[in-house]
Amino acid sequence: MTTKELQQLVEKVSLESFGKPFQHEAYFNGRLKTTGGRYHLSDHHLDFNPHLLAEFGVDTFIQIIKHELCHYHLHLAGKGYRHRDPEFKALLAATGGLRYAPSMMKNAKHQYQCQHCGAVIKRTRRLNVKRYGCGKCRGRLKEIAI
Numbered sequence: 001m002t003t004k005e006l007q008q009l010v011e012k013v014s015l016e017s018f019g020k021p022f023q024h025e026a027y028f029n030g031r032l033k034t035t036g037g038r039y040h041l042s043d044h045h046l047d048f049n050p051h052l053l054a055e056f057g058v059d060t061f062i063q064i065i066k067h068e069l070c071h072y073h074l075h076l077a078g079k080g081y082r083h084r085d086p087e088f089k090a091l092l093a094a095t096g097g098l099r100y101a102p103s104m105m106k107n108a109k110h111q112y113q114c115q116h117c118g119a120v121i122k123r124t125r126r127l128n129v130k131r132y133g134c135g136k137c138r139g140r141l142k143e144i145a146i
Contacts, residue, residue: 001053003027010046013065017095018073036064036101039071039081046072049101056102066097112141120144 001009007026014022029047032038037048046068053061070091074081080088092099108122112129116139121127129141 001050006048009062010065010069013062014069014073017066018069020073022069022072024072034101034104036098037068039068039075041075044072044076051104052101055104060098060102063096063098064101066095067092067099070095070097108146111144111146113144114139115142116140 003026006028010026011022014020024043025045027045027047028050029038030050032047032049032051035049036052037046039046046065048061048064048068052064070088071081074085074087074091080086082088103122105122105124108124110123110126112121112123112127113119114121114134114137117134117137119134119136121135121141127141127143129143132141133139134141
């Protein structure tokens, strides 16, 4: 996908999901590693992680676009645009955007599974399962083979 196609996609998603036009720039930023995208408060442009598009596909990428557009439209409207604000959470749920970007852990050497909730945790460095527990439910972790 080119930058021009990305711009058109963001404008289309903005009109369909939010009913408002996107009037600034959207482009790819290959330096992003752990985040799906960023909204810049100073000049209102959006930049997106191209690696997420390549790895997870267009459907997930559209959900990331919706997340960043929530920041964009709420900030321009003078409402709570931060992750912790109730307006942001409500708009994100209404539009179907992703709350968190999917993990891009390619070089994970260790994998753990919670014994209580079944969550899978990927890590580059080894984790002491006697000392640490699941971040979601605080259950016990067990190392599983990759």
